[in-house]
Amino acid sequence: xxxxxxxxxxxxxxxxxxxxxxxxxxxxxxxxxxxxxxxxxxxxxxxxxxxxxxxxxxxxxxxxxxxxxxxxxxxxxxxxxxxxxxxxxxxxxxxxxxxxxxxxxxxxxxxxxxxxxxxxxxxxxxxxxxxxxxxxxxxxxxxxxxxxxxxxxxxxxx
Numbered sequence: 633x634x635x636x637x638x639x640x641x642x643x644x645x646x647x648x649x650x651x652x653x654x655x656x657x658x659x660x661x662x663x664x665x666x667x668x669x670x671x672x673x674x675x676x677x678x679x680x681x682x683x684x685x686x687x688x689x690x691x692x693x694x695x696x697x698x699x700x701x702x703x704x705x706x707x708x709x710x711x712x713x714x715x716x717x718x719x720x721x722x723x724x725x726x727x728x729x730x731x732x733x734x735x736x737x738x739x740x741x742x743x744x745x746x747x748x749x750x751x752x753x754x755x756x757x758x759x760x761x762x763x764x765x766x767x768x769x770x771x772x773x774x775x776x777x778x779x780x781x782x783x784x785x786x787x788x789x790x
Contacts, residue, residue: 645700653776680749683742723782
């Protein structure tokens with residue numbers, strides 16, 4: 633029963649983290665290119681309102697993905713499923729690294745862009761803010777990929 637529970641939790645973790653991964657991939661593959669075509673005010677307003685809604689709606693997926701990944705790791709350890717535990721451990725490390733990047737770099741920019749969108753006052757460093765936010769996508773996307781791959785491996789190895 634413990635192994636089945638671990639598999640179910642791993643599947644939930646995959647689904648939760650897939651939302652975050654898909655969002656980051658979309659930002660890297662599509663939105664970043666669109667933003668380069670827009671003036672600073674339009675980028676700031678668009679990104680600001682995007683962050684406003686994302687910061688309200690995405691935590692359930694992000695936090696849910698981390699919590700279920702940790703639960704996958706713990707269940708694998710308790711069940712003696714070493715391969716699954718190693719894979720889940722890699723996932724947890726990847727997600728914690730992603731979270732650190734988000735908290736240190738992306739979240740403060742999200743807050744500044746949200747405030748700018750709400751007030752209509754575009755900061756002088758608007759493009760630099762967006763460029764800095766986008767600069768960590770090259771790390772965020774692979775970290776989420778590693779997390780999902782680790783969860784898939786854990787699911788298989790249970």
